[in-house]
Amino acid sequence: MLITQPIKLSDLTTRIQQVITDAFAGQTYWIIADVTNHSFYREKGYHYFDLVEKKEGAGDIVARVPAMAWGVGTTRIREFEFVTGQQFRNDINVLVKVAVSYHQIYGLQISVQDIDVSFTIGRLEQQKQETLLKLLAENPDTIQKIGEQYYTKNSRLPLNPVIQKLAVISSNNSAGYQDFVHTLDNNPFGYQFIMHNYFTAVQGETNAEGILQRLIDIFNAGIAYDAVIIIRGGGAQTDFLLFDTYKLGRAVARFPIPVITGIGHQKNETIVDLMAHSPTKTPTKAAEFIIAHNRGFEEKIINLQKTVLIKSQQLFSTHFQALSALNTAIINQARTMIATHKDELTGYNQLVVNEARAILYNKQRELLAVSGQVLSKPKIMVANRRNDLQNLVGNLQAFSRIYFQKKQAYIAHHETVFRLVSPVNILKRGFAIVYHNGKVTASPDAITPGSNIKVLLTDTEINATVIAKNTTDGTEFNI
Amino acid sequence: MEQNLTYEAAYTELKTIAAEIENESVPVDILAEKVKRASFLIEFCQKKLRATEAEVTNIIKQMEQNT
């Protein structure tokens, strides 16, 4: 048995301390680890916890180191909680800056110098986005995203004109609740509200179930609330994570009464805010929103009142004007009508006067024309007749002259003929007339030789006796 | 002279004698007689004509004076 000279424990711890100090003094390390066994002593400002590394996929612990935070570390943690809204507690994954030291009593110690806010924010944000994606994927009927905006069944509910009957989910007597109630009660317009309180814890991720239950209670109450108000009562600006849970988000999205939130989150909106009907920043803001909404309604009503007033006054004015216009029109038209008729009468008067005179004048002219005709023509007629008579006398004279000339001519013609055939003329031409027994004869038969005949030649009478008688052929004078 | 002989009767008889002489062979023994008659008739007509003409001329002269 090899027994070396025993040394005092303190010697050993001093040596351990010496080695560790030599190795780690003045050095810090950024490490990623999970927090377990956390406890916080508010009075001292000490955080005690273990940093563990778990095997990926499984839950097996690969490494574990006890850690603590105080002084600067505690300050940084407080800042972390404020900024991220994430409480420093078990089961959170953090990026911390640590220093390694050894204490002779408490042993190996890792003290937190700083904590990386953005690492955790990133992680939380990642979780939140995953939850939102899941909500969208699994509830396509009730939740949609258009652009950057989420639309849910709840957000699509119409708000009643007046929000007066309220179901309030909050933690009992929290500062936020007080603020909310105070703001409502002291509204400057004197609006009255009916508030039913549905108290529950609104911090700590596990209390999501509580809020869910209160929503169910509200639904089951069967009261026609105008809105459900979810407000978070003041205190530490930490632990909003329950409002980012899938369950609560889905419940709010599907709730049949408009949900108004006032969770008090200063930075990003929680999933509940995104799913709710009307998210506001704080309980006071939620109350102000409700008052403004009601005021909006009252203003609309007052506007309608004004419209009614102004319009009815305008109506009166219009009607008065119309009446006045009609009055004027009737007066003017009646006067115009009378004036027109007067003019027309005057016109007719003039017409009758002028035309009657014109008629008389025309008749006079006509009469003169006709009488002129009657008077001038007879003289011409008499003169014509006289001419006719004169012509006739002339004719008579001429005709008688011609008449006598013709008659003379006829007689002269006969005279000529008789002169030609007169025996005197025949004898003159050498012919002789033979008388036998005292008678003129043309026949030689009765005359025989020895007969006594008398021959007349021109103006001489010859008495003779016939000696001989011979016949001639008588062709001597044939022509 | 015949008492009631008119111009018209005389002139007709004259025209008949003229026609007879013109168309027929009047025996010489009555030719002279006929010619004698014709001569008488011609003279009668001429006298009547002249008398009438004188009368008519006279009347017409008066008419012209009146017109």
Add this chain to the structure above:
Amino acid sequence: MEQNLTYEAAYTELKTIAAEIENESVPVDILAEKVKRASFLIEFCQKKLRATEAEVTNIIKQMEQNT
């Protein structure tokens, strides 16, 4: 003078006489008589015309005085 003789009738008779003389349908024996008749008719017509003229002139004078 004939009682009921009108100007128109007289004038017509005159024209007939003239025509008769013109176409020698008046025997010489009554020619003078016809011409005498014509003379009478002419005188009648002229008198009638003169009378009418005088009357018309008179009426017109009176009218002109009235006008």
Add this chain to the structure above:
Amino acid sequence: MEQNLTYEAAYTELKTIAAEIENESVPVDILAEKVKRASFLIEFCQKKLRATEAEVTNIIKQMEQNT
């Protein structure tokens, strides 16, 4: 003067006479008579016209006083 003679009737008769005289269809025998009738009608019409004129003028005077 005829009792019931109107201006229109008188004027119509006058125009008929005037037309007859114009186309010389009035026998000379009644020409004077026609002219006499025309003279009467003209006088009648003128009297009537003058009377009407006087009456109208009178009425018009009254009308003008009323206007």
Add this chain to the structure above:
Amino acid sequence: MEQNLTYEAAYTELKTIAAEIENESVPVDILAEKVKRASFLIEFCQKKLRATEAEVTNIIKQMEQNT
């Protein structure tokens, strides 16, 4: 004056008379009568108009006092 004569009736009659006189279809015989009638109608209408005018003016005065 006719008992039941209205302005409209009087005015219509007046227009008819005026038209008749205008196109000279009124015989001279009744011209004076027509002018007389027209004169009466014009006077009637004028009286009626004046009365109406007075009445209307009166009503209007009252209206203006009320307005």
Add this chain to the structure above:
Amino acid sequence: MEQNLTYEAAYTELKTIAAEIENESVPVDILAEKVKRASFLIEFCQKKLRATEAEVTNIIKQMEQNT
């Protein structure tokens, strides 16, 4: 005053009368009567309007006191 006359009825009648007078379809004989009626209707309408206005003003006053 007519018992059941409404403003609307009165106003409609008034407009009808105005239109009638405007296009001169009102006989002169009843013009005065029509103007009288119009006068009555205008007065009626104005009274009614004033009454309504007073009533409305009263309501408004009450409302303003309540607000």
Add this chain to the structure above:
Amino acid sequence: MEQNLTYEAAYTELKTIAAEIENESVPVDILAEKVKRASFLIEFCQKKLRATEAEVTNIIKQMEQNT
């Protein structure tokens, strides 16, 4: 009167009245009545905004008695 009048119903009625008055489809005869109704609705809403339900019912009863 209306026990169960809601804001919604009151607002809708009020809008209808305002629109009617705005486009002048309200006869003057019932304008006052309409304005009165509007006044009632506004008062109702305002009272209801400021009082609890029990109180409101009571107020409405009083309003109805006043009407």
